[in-house]
Amino acid sequence: MQDNIFEEGGALNQYGVDYNFEGKKIDSKGGSIYQVPGFSLNYLLKNNLLESPNYIKLDVDGIEPLILEGATFLKDSLEIKEIFVEINDNFLAQKENVLNVMKSYNFILKKKFDNQSTHHLFNNTFNYLFVRKHSDEVN
DSSP, X not given: OEESSXXXXXXXOBSSOXXXXXXXXXXXXXOEEOOOOOOOHHHHHHTTSXXXXXXXXXXXXXXXXXXXXXXXXXXXXXXXXXXXXXXXXXXXXXXXXXXXXXXXXXXXXXXXXXXXXXXXXXXXXXXXXXXEOOTTSOO
């Protein structure tokens, strides 16, 4: 785990990568690097540590594509109806990767919501709502 400024309960920490929520290299001056255990969604489900959810909200400050790519159970788990993913539209690689992964898992974009943040850093960050594509829907 890496953060720019340690603040209890704060956000914008990075897990396993050296870039921030905008895809920019992290300047860790004044921040901290520390170890935190992490588990994939596949691991949690396979080992019955978590029941398969119906809805998922994913907001992990830039590593959304990595989480989704590793969550291969999403492709076959028909219990999951909707996935809400926070995407920074300025981080083009993140956005394209999320859209591609969701398409490969048979989810389509239903709506894009403004995140309602008053902080200028998040002006181009949105919540994307994906729903499972039904077999009768055309590409």
